[in-house]
Amino acid sequence: MDLRFTPDETTFREEVRAFIRDNLPIDIRDRMRLGHSPRKEDTVRWQRILNQKGWAGLSWPKEWGGPGWSAIQKMIFLEENQVAPAPELSSFNITMIGPVLIQFGTAEQKQRFLPRAANLDDWWCQGFSEPGAGSDLASLKTSAKRDGDSYVVNGQKIWTSTAHQADWCFVLVRTNPNAAKRQEGISFLLVDMKTPGITVRPIISIDGSHHLNEVFFDDVNVPVSMRVFEENKGWDVAKFLLGNERTGIARLGKSKERVKAAKAMAREVNANGRPLIQDATFRQRVAQLEIDMQALEITQYRVVSAYDKAKGSGRPDPLSSVLKVKGTELLQATTELAMDVAGPLSMPVWAEELEAMNEPDDMLEAASASTGSYLFLRAASIYGGTNEIQKNILTKAVLGL
Amino acid sequence: MDFELVDDQRLLQDSITRLLGDRYAFEQRKNYLKTPEGFSPALWSQYAELGLLGVPFAEEYGGFGGGAQEIMLVMQAFGRALILEPYLATVVLGGTALQVAGSNAQKAELLPAIAEGRLKLAFAHSERQARYDLTDVVTTAKRSGGGWVLDGAKSVVTHGDAADRLVLSARTSGDRYDADGITLFLVDTTTPGLARRGYATRDEQRAADVALSNVTVADADVLGEVGKGLAIVQRIVEAGIAATAAEAIGAMEAMHSMTLEYSKTREQFGKPIGSYQVVQHRLADMFMTMEQGRSMAMLATMMVEHPEADERARKIAMAKVGVGQAARYVSQSAIQMHGGIGMTEEYAVGHYFRRCMVIERLFGDPAYYLQRLAEDVE
Numbered sequence: 001m002d003l004r005f006t007p008d009e010t011t012f013r014e015e016v017r018a019f020i021r022d023n024l025p026i027d028i029r030d031r032m033r034l035g036h037s038p039r040k041e042d043t044v045r046w047q048r049i050l051n052q053k054g055w056a057g058l059s060w061p062k063e064w065g066g067p068g069w070s071a072i073q074k075m076i077f078l079e080e081n082q083v084a085p086a087p088e089l090s091s092f093n094i095t096m097i098g099p100v101l102i103q104f105g106t107a108e109q110k111q112r113f114l115p116r117a118a119n120l121d122d123w124w125c126q127g128f129s130e131p132g133a134g135s136d137l138a139s140l141k142t143s144a145k146r147d148g149d150s151y152v153v154n155g156q157k158i159w160t161s162t163a164h165q166a167d168w169c170f171v172l173v174r175t176n177p178n179a180a181k182r183q184e185g186i187s188f189l190l191v192d193m194k195t196p197g198i199t200v201r202p203i204i205s206i207d208g209s210h211h212l213n214e215v216f217f218d219d220v221n222v223p224v225s226m227r228v229f230e231e232n233k234g235w236d237v238a239k240f241l242l243g244n245e246r247t248g249i250a251r252l253g254k255s256k257e258r259v260k261a262a263k264a265m266a267r268e269v270n271a272n273g274r275p276l277i278q279d280a281t282f283r284q285r286v287a288q289l290e291i292d293m294q295a296l297e298i299t300q301y302r303v304v305s306a307y308d309k310a311k312g313s314g315r316p317d318p319l320s321s322v323l324k325v326k327g328t329e330l331l332q333a334t335t336e337l338a339m340d341v342a343g344p345l346s347m348p349v350w351a352e353e354l355e356a357m358n359e360p361d362d363m364l365e366a367a368s369a370s371t372g373s374y375l376f377l378r379a380a381s382i383y384g385g386t387n388e389i390q391k392n393i394l395t396k397a398v399l400g401l
Numbered sequence: 402m403d404f405e406l407v408d409d410q411r412l413l414q415d416s417i418t419r420l421l422g423d424r425y426a427f428e429q430r431k432n433y434l435k436t437p438e439g440f441s442p443a444l445w446s447q448y449a450e451l452g453l454l455g456v457p458f459a460e461e462y463g464g465f466g467g468g469a470q471e472i473m474l475v476m477q478a479f480g481r482a483l484i485l486e487p488y489l490a491t492v493v494l495g496g497t498a499l500q501v502a503g504s505n506a507q508k509a510e511l512l513p514a515i516a517e518g519r520l521k522l523a524f525a526h527s528e529r530q531a532r533y534d535l536t537d538v539v540t541t542a543k544r545s546g547g548g549w550v551l552d553g554a555k556s557v558v559t560h561g562d563a564a565d566r567l568v569l570s571a572r573t574s575g576d577r578y579d580a581d582g583i584t585l586f587l588v589d590t591t592t593p594g595l596a597r598r599g600y601a602t603r604d605e606q607r608a609a610d611v612a613l614s615n616v617t618v619a620d621a622d623v624l625g626e627v628g629k630g631l632a633i634v635q636r637i638v639e640a641g642i643a644a645t646a647a648e649a650i651g652a653m654e655a656m657h658s659m660t661l662e663y664s665k666t667r668e669q670f671g672k673p674i675g676s677y678q679v680v681q682h683r684l685a686d687m688f689m690t691m692e693q694g695r696s697m698a699m700l701a702t703m704m705v706e707h708p709e710a711d712e713r714a715r716k717i718a719m720a721k722v723g724v725g726q727a728a729r730y731v732s733q734s735a736i737q738m739h740g741g742i743g744m745t746e747e748y749a750v751g752h753y754f755r756r757c758m759v760i761e762r763l764f765g766d767p768a769y770y771l772q773r774l775a776e777d778v779e
Contacts (some may be wrong), residue, residue, distance in 0.1 A: 002403045003700070006402070248759075283773040283778040287771055292723075296696050298696035299693060302404050302699075391682045392685075398685075398688055399675075401661075
């Protein structure tokens with residue numbers, strides 16, 4: 001047992017940090033530092049810079065342009081990227097559809113989609129949830145009926161993040177409504193968002209942002225060549241994808257970045273006649289969060305190191321549910337901290353009216369953005385399998401109940 | 402980073418687990434409690450035979466040549482079995498004092514004696530007025546001829562009544578709260594003027610209050626440099642925090658598995674209580690909390706031998722808070738999930754609960770360390 005970073009790991013961290021420092025465009029970095037979410041073009045620009053460097057593929061094999069990193073190196077990269085703060089890689093492209101195609105895709109699908117996914121030439125979104133199928137995903141109803149060389153897709157998806165910006169969507173559809181088990185009649189399709197019959201309707205979140213959508217499918221034609229893996233075996237693909245998704249889900253770097261931002265703001269604002277950073281209650285709250293982040297960091301390395309040892313046996317470590325729950329609790333607690341520091345300035349909405357005043361006011365902008373993240377990240381304990389579902393997973397997998 | 406045990410560590414772990422499996426069932430433990438010592442002298446000899454009492458000492462002193470990681474494995478197993486013997490006091494606290502500050506002569510005399518089971522130590526530092534403040538020492542040591550004369554009192558000395566010698570702090574210069582001027586002494590507990598009053602603590606272990614009146618100690622029994630004892634005290638405390646963090650993990654593992662087992666067998670409204678989601682989620686919460694605590698215990702272990710004092714102190718303080726909070730949640734939940742039976746003396750869970758309660762307070766509680774960490778927020 002050796003819980004220190006190896007010299008190689010330390011060198012790697014320094015290399016990543018230096019690259020991000022030297023290559024992250026200043027305008028993107030400044031927007032992110034103020035606490036804004038990256039714009040679509042920010043994410044695209046940064047991912048292309050990383051792809052140029054050969055780093056966008058994260059866990060992809062070298063043959064498909066991956067950097068050939070160990071799971072520990074991958075964690076180090078993600079953390080440095082979040083702390084910078086830089087836009088995160090498109091998770092739909094990099095940790096979802098990429099690994100799915102590498103594992104299950106045909107040669108043609110791989111060649112067509114993987115290089116474009118790495119370079120964010122195609123922006124992917126995920127068509128899983130439906131109005132009646134949230135945590136209970138297997139109850140999905142969107143149907144795909146075989147018609148010669150095509151499927152005809154009808155139905156509705158919901159909570160589809162970035163569908164309005166997406167070029168492609170990977171969609172779970174029901175191809176056999178009469179299967180003995182609900183999980184057995186599902187297939188996994190790749191759908192071009194420009195196909196006639198697709199309608200995207202925005203869902204505005206409580207932070208005022210347009211991130212989520214409803215997607216309607218009305219006699220949408222999808223070539224059979226766009227099915228991944230066998231017909232009616234889409235559930236296996238989905239399970240692989242969801243297991244894969246969880247490895248980076250703690251988003252610890254993001255929590256660290258939020259605490260850093262909160263402390264920076266606390267130096268600027270006064271409470272009872274002195275900087276808030278000197279307030280004992282505030283300091284204790286920060287200290288507690290730093291302790292919790294420290295514990296999660298070690299837990300995360302335990303999971304990742306076990307993954308490296310097992311050489312990715314494909315089965316998700318049940319401890320990854322701990323990462324999801326504890327990571328998102330921290331994400332919520334740290335965004336809450338930043339908003340609380342902002343005080344009364346947490347109330348104004350930084351939008352057209354304030355932007356139009358055309359006087360730079362970084363404090364107000366950052367304060368408003370901190371409320372934005374607080375509101376937006378209430379979703380953290382809901383997406384990727386709610387935290388309650390994670391506890392169900394632990395109950396079965398670890399406790400055997 | 403590598404979290405796997407090496408072969409020697411696995412062997413060590415297996416041999417302790419086997420011994421405690423044979424000799425430390427909860428019913429057997431009740432008999433050890435009835436002895437005058439409050440623990441099993443026979444098992445102490447067995448620990449010596451197995452090499453457990455020399456785990457952290459170099460081979461030249463009859464030790465196993467291990468370090469903080471091996472202590473972690475031992476303490477975790479001890480935590481699962483709720484052992485009563487003065488291992489923490491003697492091997493971890495006393496052993497650390499000697500390893501960090503002992504002269505060659507002191508080490509050559511005392512470490513083999515510990516390893517062979519012939520010598521028990523206790524760490525007599527805290528005083529009644531001090532609460533958790535390590536610099537609050539008013540016991541005095543004054544020069545007298547070729548030696549020292551000690552006066553004062555030490556409070557709640559873990560296993561102080563079983564000890565043959567005390568690693569005892571006294572002020573040789575300066576005032577209360579001064580960092581400088583504290584000196585450590587090795588004091589034989591039979592020295593005239595030294596009085597001990599032993600008593601049970603809440604976890605059924607033993608402690609003692611120590612009174613010193615005109616106690617003469619030879620110069621050869623000064624441990625480390627005169628006036629520079631605080632740094633040694635800090636090392637001893639850090640080793641103690643790491644060791645008891647591991648012990649708390651063992652206790653949490655035991656409570657969690659007992660609670661899980663109980664939830665499968667205890668039926669209410671015609672079904673095992675473990676079939677109710679509210680119970681399942683509480684068990685999942687206990688599991689997650691325990692795993693976060695385990696990560697922190699690993700951190701403490703990793704930091705014990707870290708060369709940089711401030712970083713070492715800061716990380717160990719974080720671990721102390723994390724493990725303490727985790728143990729409090731897990732042990733409170735264990736009793737709650739058991740219901741009435743968890744409240745009874747005859748059932749084991751309440752005994753683990755009380756050991757965790759004591760561990761939480763040894764060397765400073767989470768509130769104390771949280772406040773110190775808060776002061777350092779930058």
